[in-house]
Amino acid sequence: MLSFSEENHLKSIFHLSIDQKNGVSTNAIAESLKTKAPSVTDMLKKLCDKELITYKKYQGALLTEYGRKTALNIIRKHRLWEVFLVEKLNFNWSEVHEVAEQLEHIKSQKLTNELDKFLGYPTKDPHGDPIPNIAGFIKYTTKVLLSDLSIGEKGKFVGVKDSSSAFLKFLDKRKIALGSNIEILHIEDFDDSLHIGLDETNLSISIKSANNIYVTKI
Amino acid sequence: MLSFSEENHLKSIFHLSIDQKNGVSTNAIAESLKTKAPSVTDMLKKLCDKELITYKKYQGALLTEYGRKTALNIIRKHRLWEVFLVEKLNFNWSEVHEVAEQLEHIKSQKLTNELDKFLGYPTKDPHGDPIPNIAGFIKYTTKVLLSDLSIGEKGKFVGVKDSSSAFLKFLDKRKIALGSNIEILHIEDFDDSLHIGLDETNLSISIKSANNIYVTKI
DNA sequence: AAATATTTTTAGATTAACCTAAAAATATCG
């Protein structure tokens, strides 16, 4: 039975492994978990003993297949709970992450799988992130940053890169919601801000925002 | 923010306080939490510092009003989650306790209250125990043990005293479910076993079983 | 009320999960 801390380290290593060939660095993990490097080193030794990661001193951490499956199960739970909170309990997408961070550690296979069934086997969480299935299979969608589109190109808003509460609330205020259709109308030379068509309206957003919005080209 | 262990101690003290005038004993708490007395003594000091209980050496523990409210909130969450698991996720009443022991520690007022709303503000959990409302008010029903009824008396099954998985499964097997109407037909002199009318059928149960079944007289 | 039994607390140890400071290894740069 893994502790919350062990589970959080695994999850962190998983997320930091995306587009990372070599091992995940101690410092990166420490930063993502808001702890210090020596704490991470201790934990890496423990996870290595438990065969959840491979780890050699100074070489960073890599998930084993068993570790990967374990991490995916935690992420599966996190995202299923986020769906539950939004779909059934009237939470806003900006409020769910904190609670899901707690719920993801509940240990009950039956709970996870019945929740999945109850929700109708959702494939995406409220932020557009894919939900691993019971076997740990994850279906990735091809997506690009809004800032990668050129003038005249159109995309559908399918996810956020920064899923901080602040950014999500900002999107709510601008009525930019998952599923919105976005067209690049103009890019300002001066500050790289984008003038976009959003469904039936037009508005301007900063390059920083555009760097955190994922779209599929249409 | 209370730790899981602090919350479990509070809950234990609450349950052991029912029909108990003087303080709850160290040993009773230790037994209920499957820890040892010295661990409990340590925790009582801490809970006393936090003003959740009053505690004087050798005199046992008593909840303060603040401690009582806190305990009731944990019990409220436990029982709401049990309802959720049975009503929405196809759990049997014999499977929910263990998972609810985990879920009761999730910290989110909004989650608890939205869950309550989602479930239609239930007043009883799957074992017939009352669910405290948001204000910590608990509505007790007058109930007696089945073994307290005399021959010819009738009662409605409204709760279990022993809510162990084993006993609940035993009741399932006998088709004794909450809401069943029970009449005492005969009491065996030899071993005190009870011959009962259960809805449309008859069967025999041991005195031990009858000592763990709560009914309201009808 | 004294002797005995039981309960509770204290003393001191252990483990997990963190930390800071310093040493060691690796990476970068002139």
Add this chain to the structure above:
DNA sequence: CGATATTTTTAGGTTAATCTAAAAATATTT
């Protein structure tokens, strides 16, 4: 490539939550 900077590990310490063994307080029994 050697000097310097950065990263990572080691060493050693802290806190929370547990434990065992022993001492102290309370309760029960003769």
